Amino acid sequence: MSVLVSRRGLLAGGGAIAAAALGTGIAVARILPGAMQPLIGPGYKPTDRDEIGLWQQMERVEEEIAGSNLLIKDPGLNDYLRDLIGNVGGPAAKDMRIYLARIPEFNAVMFPTGFAVVFSGLLLRMRNEAQLAGVIAHESAHFLRKHQIRQWRDVRRKTDLLAIAAMGAGVAGGAAGVYTGDLARLAQLGTILTMLRYNRSLEAEADAMGVRLLADAGYAPMEMSRTWEQLIGELDASAKYRRKKRDRGYSLFSTHPAPEARMADLKLSASEVTIAGRSYEDHRARYLRAIGAIRPTLLDDQVKLNDPGASQYIIDTLAQDGWNGLLRFYEAEVWRLRNRAGDDARAAQGYAVAVQYADAPADAWRWHGIMLQKAGRRAEAKYAFAHYLSVAPDAPDAPFIRQQLQFL
Amino acid sequence: MRRLIIAATCAAALSACVQTKQYADVQFAPPEGEYKLLVMRPDVSVGSVTTGGLVEPRADWTEQSRANLLAALKAQQASRGGNVLILEKRDGLATMGVNSDTVAELERLHYAVGASIALHRYSGAYLPTKRRKGLDWTLGQQAVDLGRRTGYDYALFLHAEDSFASTGRVALQVLGAAGCIVGFCAPNIGGGGQFAYASLVDLRTGEVVWFNVLQAGTQIAGISMGDIRKPEGAAQMVDRLLNRMKPGREVQRAMKASGQ
Numbered sequence A: 001m002s003v004l005v006s007r008r009g010l011l012a013g014g015g016a017i018a019a020a021a022l023g024t025g026i027a028v029a030r031i032l033p034g035a036m037q038p039l040i041g042p043g044y045k046p047t048d049r050d051e052i053g054l055w056q057q058m059e060r061v062e063e064e065i066a067g068s069n070l071l072i073k074d075p076g077l078n079d080y081l082r083d084l085i086g087n088v089g090g091p092a093a094k095d096m097r098i099y100l101a102r103i104p105e106f107n108a109v110m111f112p113t114g115f116a117v118v119f120s121g122l123l124l125r126m127r128n129e130a131q132l133a134g135v136i137a138h139e140s141a142h143f144l145r146k147h148q149i150r151q152w153r154d155v156r157r158k159t160d161l162l163a164i165a166a167m168g169a170g171v172a173g174g175a176a177g178v179y180t181g182d183l184a185r186l187a188q189l190g191t192i193l194t195m196l197r198y199n200r201s202l203e204a205e206a207d208a209m210g211v212r213l214l215a216d217a218g219y220a221p222m223e224m225s226r227t228w229e230q231l232i233g234e235l236d237a238s239a240k241y242r243r244k245k246r247d248r249g250y251s252l253f254s255t256h257p258a259p260e261a262r263m264a265d266l267k268l269s270a271s272e273v274t275i276a277g278r279s280y281e282d283h284r285a286r287y288l289r290a291i292g293a294i295r296p297t298l299l300d301d302q303v304k305l306n307d308p309g310a311s312q313y314i315i316d317t318l319a320q321d322g323w324n325g326l327l328r329f330y331e332a333e334v335w336r337l338r339n340r341a342g343d344d345a346r347a348a349q350g351y352a353v354a355v356q357y358a359d360a361p362a363d364a365w366r367w368h369g370i371m372l373q374k375a376g377r378r379a380e381a382k383y384a385f386a387h388y389l390s391v392a393p394d395a396p397d398a399p400f401i402r403q404q405l406q407f408l
Numbered sequence B: 001m002r003r004l005i006i007a008a009t010c011a012a013a014l015s016a017c018v019q020t021k022q023y024a025d026v027q028f029a030p031p032e033g034e035y036k037l038l039v040m041r042p043d044v045s046v047g048s049v050t051t052g053g054l055v056e057p058r059a060d061w062t063e064q065s066r067a068n069l070l071a072a073l074k075a076q077q078a079s080r081g082g083n084v085l086i087l088e089k090r091d092g093l094a095t096m097g098v099n100s101d102t103v104a105e106l107e108r109l110h111y112a113v114g115a116s117i118a119l120h121r122y123s124g125a126y127l128p129t130k131r132r133k134g135l136d137w138t139l140g141q142q143a144v145d146l147g148r149r150t151g152y153d154y155a156l157f158l159h160a161e162d163s164f165a166s167t168g169r170v171a172l173q174v175l176g177a178a179g180c181i182v183g184f185c186a187p188n189i190g191g192g193g194q195f196a197y198a199s200l201v202d203l204r205t206g207e208v209v210w211f212n213v214l215q216a217g218t219q220i221a222g223i224s225m226g227d228i229r230k231p232e233g234a235a236q237m238v239d240r241l242l243n244r245m246k247p248g249r250e251v252q253r254a255m256k257a258s259g260q
Helices: A007-022 A049-066 A075-088 A090-095 A120-125 A129-144 A147-176 A181-216 A223-241 A259-273 A284-303 A308-319 A325-338 A343-354 A362-374 A378-391 A398-405 B002-014 B059-080 B090-096 B100-122 B141-150 B167-182 B231-242 B249-257
Strands: A097-101 A108-110 A115-119 B016-024 B036-039 B043-049 B055-057 B083-086 B154-165 B193-202 B207-218
Touching: A049 A097, A049 A115, A049 A147, A049 B055, A049 B059, A049 B100, A075 A090, A075 A097, A075 A129, A075 A181, A075 A284, A090 A129, A097 A120, A108 A129, A115 A120, A115 A129, A120 A129, A120 A223, A120 A284, A120 A308, A129 A147, A129 A181, A129 A223, A129 A284, A147 A181, A147 B167, A181 A223, A181 A259, A223 A259, A223 A308, A284 A308, A284 A325, A308 A325, A325 A343, A325 A362, A343 A362, A362 A378, A378 A398, B016 B100, B016 B231, B036 B059, B043 B059, B059 B083, B059 B154, B059 B231, B090 B100, B090 B141, B100 B141, B100 B154, B100 B193, B100 B207, B141 B154, B154 B167, B193 B231, B207 B231
Parallel strands: A097 A115, B036 B083, B036 B154, B043 B154
Antiparallel strands: A108 A115, B016 B207, B043 B055, B154 B193, B193 B207
16 A cells, blocks of 8 residues: 655655755854864875865866966966965965966855965955965965865765655655655755765865954954955945945855854954953055056956946955055046046046146046146146156057157 | 567667767878877766766765776877877976966866767757858967977867666666566666767867767666776777877868879
8 A cells, every 4th residue: 555645745844855955044153263173184195085186187277277368477476376375375385386377256266285375356456465365375274184185075975865865756656656756855955065064064174264364464363354345345336336235145055154153253252362461463565566467457457347336446455554546546537437427528637637646647647638638738748748658668659649648 | 578678778779879970170180190189188087877877976986987098098099190198187287387277277278178078069059150160169369379389280078978787777777677577668768888988179270170069878777888997898988089080171171182
């Protein structure tokens, strides 16, 4: 005799499995920085079969990344980043490698074998060395806590269990004369959700350990939560310009915890790792010196993304530490490229402000001249162009500007 | 009962297969006699299929298979009489003034072109502009430069993947097959198989003149259609991939016309 189970009953059962897999909620409890011990020491080499296989594959990946033409090869800057990871890399500091890729996005990635890729968009957004070191410390923590191989083992275990359960349920259902396909599909969803949850808890681990590494190295640990504050502000500003709400997809299907939750946890953790009486630095001046040569490129790449909301927010955030000619010029560029009603006048004013600074880039003088010429202010335009030619005599358009000057 | 067994055998046979499909430039004639062939570093990865169906890379199997494939390639080319150099590392041409970066760049370029061939020739996204043109892709000047500097006539690019069902996967397969008795039949959950391709580039013109894809697999976990971890399995793969090079359409037509 076969047991009769209704389809709806089965679905409800499956839903319960999926819900149970989710646990009590989406939030991951804060992980205490004190509990985060490194799982590897210096000179770590894998000994387990699965990890050896993963490392071999990743060595090929690193070979490709190391030779990629997306990398910014500036030796000074690369030495600087290597020193940074050497400061906040914990016991494996000497083993880790770091590559800087020219990608205008807020991101950094750690690979299982201990090499990190930092996106140039990250260098643009960081206000000081402590903020950058915080992101690098977070990435180092992924390596020190063996997150990638733990993640892989978790996925493998869960997919194994799912395959066995689905097959077992199928055979049992077959024997009982019940179709279990719906149930299997719901269990599959549950499995995917638990994998993402595991991923989020590893991110929380990396935050907790990262903030500790940061403070141990003498950097102001509170800067790490400020990084998230800046990211939230930027996402909001970007969405607002497009008359949209910020994508709050940081929930069930997200691999990372919500930025708000991370920011709050990092604040608590930062105060936990702070030792009274010790002084913590943000090393802003040293940071600006290190990225000085590529900062115009970083700003240029960002402004050309056609995301005026985000670009303006980034420039305003950086300007909280003081305006300069470079930031003023790119502020005007955001307006010019945005091209809404009144933006041309705003941009013209922006260039006029930018050239007041001694460090204004040559292009600020060029655009200042063009805007003056358009407004019919010929004498002033002539002066601006002449200044442009004096600071950039070999500019690609220098002959053209020289010819124009004859008619002004 | 007998009919059932026959049906089951047929189903098993159908779900296991070895397939190759090659395309050639319409003007392509398989290289013969005195030619110089450069074999680029073969891209090999071998893994194990977990119970849940994921492929887990295995370093020891990969090393073994790469060595076997290199040996099989040397043996195969020796029998054809060509003058062959197999690059086991990217810096293998340094004595001829070609550094590893140049080799890496050409490999990456080929990877992009190969992906395009796979998409538009094999995955169904056919391009109307490439219809009836055989194989119409090129690596351009970079490949010609390599040929000029090294004196090689052809470059061969190889990619091979192989995977094998783990004990857990095979056990799951047995359970699936056993389920057929109670009416829940999962006789072919899949697990393991080969995927490989070879691509021949004429270094005098830069064009990809011949491309072949090999797929050997089975829907039944635990049955292997080839094993490149063993020397004979690697030789079999090289044979399946490279030993039946067909000339391009116009060359075939000319051969027919001349009564060969």
